[in-house]
Amino acid sequence: MASGRIADTASGALRFASGPIAQVSSSFVTPRRYQFSLFGTEANLYVNADPQGGTPAAPALVIHRQGEEAPEVVAVEKTDMIARHMASFAESIRDGAPPFTDGREGAALVALLTAMLESSEAGRWAQVETP
Secondary structure, X not given: OOOOOOOOEEEEEEEOOOOOEEEEXXXXXXXXXXXXXXXXOOEEEEEEOOOOOOOOOOOEEEEEEOOOOOOEEEEOOOOOHHHHHHHHHHHHHHHOOOOOOOHXXXXXXXXXXXXXXXXXXXXXXXXXXXO
């Protein structure tokens, strides 16, 4: 455990109704380390953040398709996601534009995190109750 009352790491598995299983993990032990990996039957996708920048924006998205010798590397503009969300929120208020993320997505995330906590405490799979 960290010096507070929260766990240093969290890890879980998500089982989708359509069949796939995903692994999700987060850690306070490795600050400024942001990584996203998606493994599929036809391709794998990776995003790694700039360790010097400390923001969850990556300099590149790597797509490695099955049967291809080399992966495709797609440049990603480094951005401050908190500033981006705040600007989107302001634009929604000012201009009536749809927000970057809305209340439904926020409620769905809370439902997912609640189910993950329930699963951790019970030691079994938990159903996500979508709003």
